[in-house]
Amino acid sequence: MDLGFSELMFIFILALIVLGPRRLPELARQLGRIMAEIKRASNDFQSQVQDEIRQLELEEAANNLHQSINLNDEPAVPTILAPEGVVVRDSAPAPVKSEETPPSHQEQSA
Numbered sequence: 443m444d445l446g447f448s449e450l451m452f453i454f455i456l457a458l459i460v461l462g463p464r465r466l467p468e469l470a471r472q473l474g475r476i477m478a479e480i481k482r483a484s485n486d487f488q489s490q491v492q493d494e495i496r497q498l499e500l501e502e503a504a505n506n507l508h509q510s511i512n513l514n515d516e517p518a519v520p521t522i523l524a525p526e527g528v529v530v531r532d533s534a535p536a537p538v539k540s541e542e543t544p545p546s547h548q549e550q551s552a
Contacts, residue, residue, distance in 0.1 A: 445453075458466055
């Protein structure tokens with residue numbers, strides 16, 4: 443709400459005429475108290491939301507750390523989103539086993 447000086451002066455003069463010079467200061471104080479209470483409630487709400495967000499971020503970081511350390515010694519299973527939108531979990535790749543060990547150099551010459 444963007445009010446210029448002329449609009450504020452008009453509102454003040456109108457309030458002075460309607461309410462009178464005796465009640466205007468009293469109503470201004472009440473309006474100030476109400477505005478302060480609204481601002482205090484708004485600040486409390488914002489701080490509660492920020493605290494909840496901070497708590498969720500800490501929990502997520504702890505979960506990520508737990509998974510990266512892999513405390514339960516289970517291999518991490520990557521999650522892949524297929525083009526169809528289906529979640530696919532790949533199993534850990536099996537270790538590559540080498541075929542028979544090649545004979546030593548001495549056995550080849552014999």
